[in-house]
Amino acid sequence: MSLAFPLALLWAGLTVPIVIFYILKIRLRRVPVSTTIFWQQIFDEKRPRSLWQILRHLLSLLMQIAWLLLLVFALTEPFFTWEILQARRVILVVDNSASMRAIDVSPTRLEAAKKIGQQLIAGLRFRDEMAIVAAGVQPQVVCGLTGHERTLQTALAGIDPTDGPTRVTAAIDLGKRLLTDAKHGRVVVLSDACFPGSDKLTEDKLVELRTIGTRAANVGITNFQVRRSLLDPIGYEILTEVTNASDRPAECRLDIDLNDAPVDVIPLSLTPGQTWSKAIEKTSASGGRLIAKLSQIALAAAGEEESKTADGKRSTAAAPDALAADNIAIALLPKRTEQRIVLTEGNLFLRKVLEVNPLVKLEVVTKPPEQYEAGVLYVFHKQVPQAMPLGNSLVVDPAGGTDLWKLGEILENPIVTKQDSDSPLLRHVRLDNVLLPEAKQLTPTDGATSLVTSLSGDPLYFSVERPGQKVLVLTVNLDQGDLTFRTAFPIMTTNALAWFAGQAGELRESLAAGAVSEIPISASDTLVCRSPAGKTHPLPTGQAKVAIGPFDECGLWQVSKEVTDATPQRKAQNGTPPRGAGASVPTTLDEPIIEFACNLASKTESDLRIPAALQSAGPQTAMVAGWLVRPIWFYLVAAAWLLAAMEWVLYQRRWIS
Amino acid sequence: MALFDSDFLKKLEYLSIVSRRVFRGSLLAQRRTLQFGSGIEFADHREYTAGDDLRYLDWNVYARHGDLLLKRFQEEEDLHVYFLLDCSRSMGFGNPPKFDLARQVTAALAYIALADLDRIAVIAFADRVLADFQLTRGKARILPLLNFLENLEPQGVDTNLTASIQQFVRRRQRTGLSIVVSDLFDPAGYQRGLDQLRHRRYEPHMIQLHDPQEARPAVLGDVELYDIENDASRKVTVTEKSLRAYRRLFDDYQQSVATYCRTYSLGCTQATTEIAFDELILRMMRTAGAVT
Numbered sequence: 001m002s003l004a005f006p007l008a009l010l011w012a013g014l015t016v017p018i019v020i021f022y023i024l025k026i027r028l029r030r031v032p033v034s035t036t037i038f039w040q041q042i043f044d045e046k047r048p049r050s051l052w053q054i055l056r057h058l059l060s061l062l063m064q065i066a067w068l069l070l071l072v073f074a075l076t077e078p079f080f081t082w083e084i085l086q087a088r089r090v091i092l093v094v095d096n097s098a099s100m101r102a103i104d105v106s107p108t109r110l111e112a113a114k115k116i117g118q119q120l121i122a123g124l125r126f127r128d129e130m131a132i133v134a135a136g137v138q139p140q141v142v143c144g145l146t147g148h149e150r151t152l153q154t155a156l157a158g159i160d161p162t163d164g165p166t167r168v169t170a171a172i173d174l175g176k177r178l179l180t181d182a183k184h185g186r187v188v189v190l191s192d193a194c195f196p197g198s199d200k201l202t203e204d205k206l207v208e209l210r211t212i213g214t215r216a217a218n219v220g221i222t223n224f225q226v227r228r229s230l231l232d233p234i235g236y237e238i239l240t241e242v243t244n245a246s247d248r249p250a251e252c253r254l255d256i257d258l259n260d261a262p263v264d265v266i267p268l269s270l271t272p273g274q275t276w277s278k279a280i281e282k283t284s285a286s287g288g289r290l291i292a293k294l295s296q297i298a299l300a301a302a303g304e305e306e307s308k309t310a311d312g313k314r315s316t317a318a319a320p321d322a323l324a325a326d327n328i329a330i331a332l333l334p335k336r337t338e339q340r341i342v343l344t345e346g347n348l349f350l351r352k353v354l355e356v357n358p359l360v361k362l363e364v365v366t367k368p369p370e371q372y373e374a375g376v377l378y379v380f381h382k383q384v385p386q387a388m389p390l391g392n393s394l395v396v397d398p399a400g401g402t403d404l405w406k407l408g409e410i411l412e413n414p415i416v417t418k419q420d421s422d423s424p425l426l427r428h429v430r431l432d433n434v435l436l437p438e439a440k441q442l443t444p445t446d447g448a449t450s451l452v453t454s455l456s457g458d459p460l461y462f463s464v465e466r467p468g469q470k471v472l473v474l475t476v477n478l479d480q481g482d483l484t485f486r487t488a489f490p491i492m493t494t495n496a497l498a499w500f501a502g503q504a505g506e507l508r509e510s511l512a513a514g515a516v517s518e519i520p521i522s523a524s525d526t527l528v529c530r531s532p533a534g535k536t537h538p539l540p541t542g543q544a545k546v547a548i549g550p551f552d553e554c555g556l557w558q559v560s561k562e563v564t565d566a567t568p569q570r571k572a573q574n575g576t577p578p579r580g581a582g583a584s585v586p587t588t589l590d591e592p593i594i595e596f597a598c599n600l601a602s603k604t605e606s607d608l609r610i611p612a613a614l615q616s617a618g619p620q621t622a623m624v625a626g627w628l629v630r631p632i633w634f635y636l637v638a639a640a641w642l643l644a645a646m647e648w649v650l651y652q653r654r655w656i657s
Numbered sequence: 658m659a660l661f662d663s664d665f666l667k668k669l670e671y672l673s674i675v676s677r678r679v680f681r682g683s684l685l686a687q688r689r690t691l692q693f694g695s696g697i698e699f700a701d702h703r704e705y706t707a708g709d710d711l712r713y714l715d716w717n718v719y720a721r722h723g724d725l726l727l728k729r730f731q732e733e734e735d736l737h738v739y740f741l742l743d744c745s746r747s748m749g750f751g752n753p754p755k756f757d758l759a760r761q762v763t764a765a766l767a768y769i770a771l772a773d774l775d776r777i778a779v780i781a782f783a784d785r786v787l788a789d790f791q792l793t794r795g796k797a798r799i800l801p802l803l804n805f806l807e808n809l810e811p812q813g814v815d816t817n818l819t820a821s822i823q824q825f826v827r828r829r830q831r832t833g834l835s836i837v838v839s840d841l842f843d844p845a846g847y848q849r850g851l852d853q854l855r856h857r858r859y860e861p862h863m864i865q866l867h868d869p870q871e872a873r874p875a876v877l878g879d880v881e882l883y884d885i886e887n888d889a890s891r892k893v894t895v896t897e898k899s900l901r902a903y904r905r906l907f908d909d910y911q912q913s914v915a916t917y918c919r920t921y922s923l924g925c926t927q928a929t930t931e932i933a934f935d936e937l938i939l940r941m942m943r944t945a946g947a948v949t
Binding site: 028029030031032033034035036037038039040041042043 | 747748750751755840842844868871874876878879880881882883884885886889890891892893899902903906907910
């Protein structure tokens with residue numbers, strides 16, 4: 001045995017005054033009495049200073065000395081050499097991915113894992129160290145290496161469940177790095193082992209896998225996306241995928257609602273392990289939240305299905321669907337807004353192609369207006385103003401030059417040689433096989449983007465985009481040729497209208513949990529990201545782009561501007577002073593700038609079935625710490641307290657007898 | 658505050674008036690001696706013998722019957738009341754000290770006796786007789802008596818009732834009522850002393866006083882008990898158990914005093930210092946059955 005602080009032995013010198021005081025005795029309290037007749041009778045019967053009395057006082061003295069010596073010895077912090085040599089280093093990896101929310105183990109798999117973790121922490125010996133790593137979404141060290149039990153227990157209790165994917169393997173790698181070259185180190189993984197490669201963990205000598213859960217059945221939505229139709233201005237397509245992650249046939253109902261209005265209800269019958277997938281086409285001008293819900297989930301009876309829980313008790317599977325997170329999915333459908341168009345009369349095909357668009361509110365005029373309204377798309381056919389108005393304009397076969405182009409000669413039979421197929425304006429459009437007998441030769445000013453170019457190099461279709469101004473020019477004469485008879489014409493028009501409307505994102509992808517997204521922001525904006533549960537996280541400022549995520553919670557995430565509430569200042573101006581000069585100005589969140597739909601969308605996480613080979617992996621008992629769980633000084637202090645209690649009893653006996 | 662102030666004297670007067678109806682015939686009963694003498698109350702006749710005083714011849718009987726009979730009268734004698742006041746240092750115990758109450762009770766009873774034309778004497782004792790207030794009579798003697806009592810102080814070594822009473826009874830004096838005012842904390846016991854009084858035909862009456870602290874001492878733990886009577890000290894550990902034993906012993910002792918007095922038909926009054934002297938006197942009257 002060694003002593004950490006041998007100098008503390010000097011405190012043993014306090015024994016001397018104890019003995020001296022005991023021998024000398026402190027002067028007793030003098031109590032005058034009128035007579036000692038009665039006292040004599042009492043004490044003469046008991047024979048004062050009897051052998052027992054002397055021994056009792058001596059015993060008391062010995063106890064006091066022993067009490068002091070125990071405390072002194074505790075102060076030296078004695079320890080055994082083997083304590084240091086056999087100190088363990090344990091990395092506790094706690095899987096808090098979405099599958100750990102399953103309720104096949106009461107109350108959840110994660111809570112059961114935490115319970116085991118608590119036992120492991122309680123089993124730590126003095127000088128043992130433990131670190132805790134959460135393995136959901138992103139491996140995260142929630143508690144560094146420490147032997148302090150309360151810190152570890154608090155850190156373990158603070159691990160929240162997530163809807164993210166499992167990152168156990170990465171967490172184990174992180175844990176191994178924390179182990180460094182510790183002799184008695186190991187990584188204990190508390191997981192449901194529902195991830196690829198879990199069976200290989202048992203081969204790793206450093207890793208001890210403790211599985212939590214059962215082969216629970218689950219039916220979940222594994223994919224749910226929506227996008228606007230490329231052809232139909234108000235149409236949209238839904239892609240949905242449902243997986244039966246169980247060994248039994250399942251029946252359920254898929255309800256799809258748009259802004260709480262039913263869109264579709266699909267009854268499903270799924271065979272074991274089947275993944276059902278379907279694309280559904282619907283129409284709606286209004287966008288919003290599209291929500292898919294699985295309901296009335298019923299798994300076929302499978303006799304008495306019994307399973308073994310984490311704590312070794314046998315229980316019958318109670319719930320047919322053990323995971324609720326994948327029973328609901330959300331997607332965002334972009335909204336289509338009505339466009340007001342003022343058309344300069346000239347071509348019937350052009351007029352009709354605009355009229356048939358359900359999002360267009362068309363107004364036909366005979367000549368270009370003298371004043372232009374903001375937010376209106378002006379379509380000029382042949383007649384063009386000398387200076388193009390601010391805002392959006394579509395020009396077809398201009399008869400004159402403007403501030404954006406100069407008019408040249410007429411191009412006879414121009415041949416399309418170059419087409420910008422990457423441009424959204426030419427999506428699904430091919431003009432190289434279209435007969436174009438005549439076009440105008442235009443020379444655009446700087447800043448124009450040529451979309452379709454003729455053999456002579458003259459632009460046949462070009463766009464000019466300036467701040468507050470978007471102009472699209474088609475130089476082709478619509479009255480000649482077959483462009484108006486081709487399907488390319490309405491598609492071109494629809495693309496143009498979408499370009500003017502700024503409908504760049506036809507697909508607002510629903511993100512899978514754990515994904516990261518990036519959005520462009522203004523450097524001056526102070527943005528806040530709000531989780532579905534209502535937690536807000538400020539986003540970094542002063543950058544052109546900011547990454548959001550990883551999304552660890554299913555639901556709707558919102559990015560809003562943080563605006564300062566000016567109400568207190570207004571009150572101050574009105575004469576009512578604000579409370580306290582240094583009071584912080586309250587802030588509120590503006591309307592969301594952008595929303596993200598986040599779904600579990602993971603077949604791995606939806607599959608709650610623990611691999612059969614791992615169902616009883618690893619010892620299910622806590623680490624045995626032996627009798628010396630605490631440092632030696634703890635036991636010495638405990639013994640000192642015991643002695644103090646005994647001395648107190650003796651003291652009380654002297655009084656109460 | 659003086660021991661015998663004007664308030665005290667007023668109370669004495671009150672007690673004196675009350676006691677005329679009370680004590681007469683009971684406590685300080687107007688005693689008649691067995692001697693025949695020159696009293697005024699007729700007792701009986703006897704034959705005349707030569708030398709008898711002719712003034713006491715009953716001439717009426719002689720006239721009627723011709724017999725010479727001599728009238729005899731019962732001679733009334735005043736009662737002698739002796740106050741044996743314990744002045745040992747144990748009487749100085751308590752707050753207020755027992756000695757104060759003892760002196761006040763002695764003064765009150767003496768006043769009543771003096772007012773009744775009885776003779777009183779006060780003998781202060783501890784281990785022996787320490788001081789004497791000689792036999793006296795008449796109400797006018799009350800002030801010297803009070804002065805005597807006021808000058809007394811607790812003194813002596815150990816109470817020795819036997820030696821003190823022995824010293825008292827050896828005196829050539831008439832017997833009478835002897836009122837012992839004491840705590841009776843005599844290491845040798847109180848019985849022998851009181852026996853001597855009884856045997857010498859004194860009529861003892863006990864007034865035993867004690868302090869509440871003596872009956873129920875609030876002492877616990879390691880203490881040094883200091884006997885104020887003989888300056889002896891003793892280091893002891895007082896436990897709850899020993900306290901219980903003490904209380905039992907004390908109560909037994911008080912009971913033994915009461916039993917002794919009852920056995921020999923002696924008057925006995927036991928009181929604590931919590932009670933005022935006039936209250937104590939009234940209690941004695943109630944015990945005598947005159948006041949309810």
